[in-house]
Amino acid sequence: MTLPQIYSAPEIPVLENLQKKFTDYQNFKNNTPIVIDYGSETCRAGWATEEDPRLTFQNIVSKFKTKKSAFKNSILVGNDVYSDPLAYPNYRSPYDNGIVNNFDLVENTLDYIFVILGINTESIEHPIVMTEPLANLYASRKCMNELLFECYSTSSVAYGIDSLWSYYYNTQNLNINPNEDSIIISTGNYFTNIIPVFSGKPQIQHAVRINVGGNSMADFMLRLIQTKYPSLPVKINDYQSKLLTYNHTYFANDYAESLECSLNKNNLSNFDHIIQFPYKTISVIEKSQEEIEQQAEKRKENAKNLQRIAVRVRQEKLEKKGTEKIELLELLDEINKLDELDSSHAIKIKSLLKQNDFYSKKEIEDEVKKIEATLKRARDKDLGIDPNENKEPHKFDLIDIPDDQLNAEDLKEKRKQKLIKANIDARERMRLAKIEEQKKMDQEKKKDNELKKNNFDFWLTQIKNKRQAILDKIDSKKNLKSELSNRRSHASQQRMKNIADLASNETPSTGTRRKRQEDSDDNFGQDDSDWNVYLDISKDNLDEDDNPEAELIQINELLFENDPEYLKNLDNKARDEIENKILYRFYSGNLEAILTDTAVPKEHSFNTSNVGDITETGDSADDNKIITDLDLNDDKNIDSLPNNGAFGLKNEVDEINELTARGNQIHLNVERIRAPEVLFDPSIMGVDQAGLVEAIENIWKKFPKKSLSFTNNIFATGLGFTNIPGFKDRLKKDLTSIFPVDTDINIKLGNTLGNDAWKGAALWSRTLFEGSENSDYVRSLQSNSITRKQYEEYGSEYLQEHLYSNMYYKQQN
């Protein structure tokens, strides 16, 4: 078996270098347009005259209270969020479901952009070229316009669709003929848009949006992991799920076929990815011989001390008894004296008795006798005299004499003797029975040994059968227990029936009425077996004298001495059985199963040598959860944990560590292809929409005369799915199946995927500038931008349409 590849779980990085401010603003003072690709995942911003964006940052804002000395309330934007460990957990995005709706955060990001660009004038004197989502909501655009014109007093703003600018940029260097039919597939963070292009002109009115994007895929992945490992001790955050998705998933070329063989055993070692989350290991501190001796010495000394204390306590007790006796004797003397003197002292005697908590003289005498007896016993013990030694044997002389020949006292004595005799006889009988039993057992043992000697094989099979019987017993016990936990099971109903029968006075209607009446007063409880009814109705069968688990351990040890191979094979078989389960492979990949109850006795499965104290090397202890994971669906699986030798585990500590490790890891196998598949079949994650290929098929019908000329120009952009391995091949394969045979399908990926939209927008504004006779960017962009005048005149929802923008329809109010 090849060792599985284990990936360590991604962690939120700590950013060392913050974004530096730029100091070359004076070079751009002549109204150079600022291009902002305001994406939902990444925001890019820079000067239109440059090839690349100055800033590329994750479009998030964190408002939090920092612990750092200088300030309290803090706002960090973009990747700077990673610079403070308190910031990331508080991050928010200006986007909600693919639409910009939190303009407070937009303001923060725009501030950030302008500050970093080094703008120090009183207003933003630059035209702004900005991206917006396909078919952006009017409300969102309205707020953006208000923000840009009212807060920053920009001169003009041009909105365009990111994927269209990306397409525009790539027509220049991807040999897409700018005048040909094409289809643009834009896979974003929230959505995937498909926009047809007729002879170089994008057709927004025919565009289609699938509500599935890179973010939904990562979110789906997170939910998959959470449902698969509900008791994982680590909480996985969005950041981790995103990284896991982008680094471990791929598009299956044939999803159905890949699913089919995804959990095959020989396929799994490559397919299954193990993600290991951090965990604490425990280790053994080995002790030297000297230390062990020292410990033994210490223990001995402690024992001696305890003994000494015990002796002293006993002595003290005896002394106390002695003094008590003397006191009592004195009291007795006094009473006797008073008694002899005069009978009129009766009241005085009574009060004296009462003072000492006695009622009569006799009581005091009894007490004295009792104390004397204890003292004598103690003395005897000290001298080593057996208390029974001096006792004369009981006299049974009166037993055989008939009652009528005895007086009252002798009769009493006779009864006493009778009782004692019965007692002694019973004891004797029991002793004999015990000896008998011992004899029987010895005989059986002898027989057993003989059988073992003469017919070893038969003997062994007998033992094995016995073992199986015990296993069956354990199983049936377990079954009963699990059945009783289910109210509707047969066992539970039987139990309820029993209880009901016991509770009702009505006995089953057999026999005559009189008989039933007799039965109702049925002397229940006189017979011992009557009480077994409680065993029947008790939920956990309390058979205490019957412990199959202990018996199993005994028999396992016996078998291990005589036939170790048999047990090892049994273990291997059990392991194989677990590993052959689909669910086990789904949850644990092709790792070797660890059994809780190995047939091979535990102490033989490790080379236990010098095991000292177990200590944790981690900071704190919370290892109770180790085994809780794996899965909750398959009880067998939880049972299947501990095991042995196969990993080369040295001892139980290693095993525990391995278990902890497994409790803190997740296996990605089916998920690796299941998560990205949402693009082709959104119904997998419950989005009731057709997948990408069906969408393209529908758009194809909208092309003039159902022309197929676009198949040569299928252009994919955006970072949602396009950089997941296998995207292009899968799309091509699926498209081949819907188009006529021999259709030329050519899928072109954007040049830089992420930055194409920004670059396109910058190129677009440069081209407009160069194509016009204007010496000013504001003027050259004017026909494609919302100017301040238009904003004031047409209202804040107004949009100036151009080739790469959304469409605008003036609402009649």
Added chain:
Amino acid sequence: MSSLPKRKKTNPFKNNGYKATDAEDSDEFPTPPDHTVVYNLLEVEKPFKKAKYKNSKRIKPTRQHIAAEKAKEWPNDFPTFWSIAQAPSLKPNKKYCDITGLHAFYKDPKTNLRYHNAEIYQAIQQLPPSAEQTYLSLRNANVVLR
């Protein structure tokens, strides 16, 4: 233009190395304030902003905006946010096992979970109560109580 300071690209999602860094020592943050970076947007001068402008702090969720705009009148062929949404598939849905994601050939009538084979059916029988809702929620088929 070429003399621009080179910016270090820090796209966190391109990091394939899984290099974990220690996130504990936040105290070692550079203490002398460096004016070339933005520590805190609140403390930076923003001369380009109108002081008068106050952003409306009321933030409506997107679906409220959509509902409001849907109520207005729109031309038939005008692409709105809701009109460009892809229609449901006309092809029969493929069924996948809710537990493992494998092909599902059966459905448990009690929990409505789809499952791959008898072994997974057994696992479904042992699910803790209402755990099936978590599985169903993966494909939005769970029962939502309001």
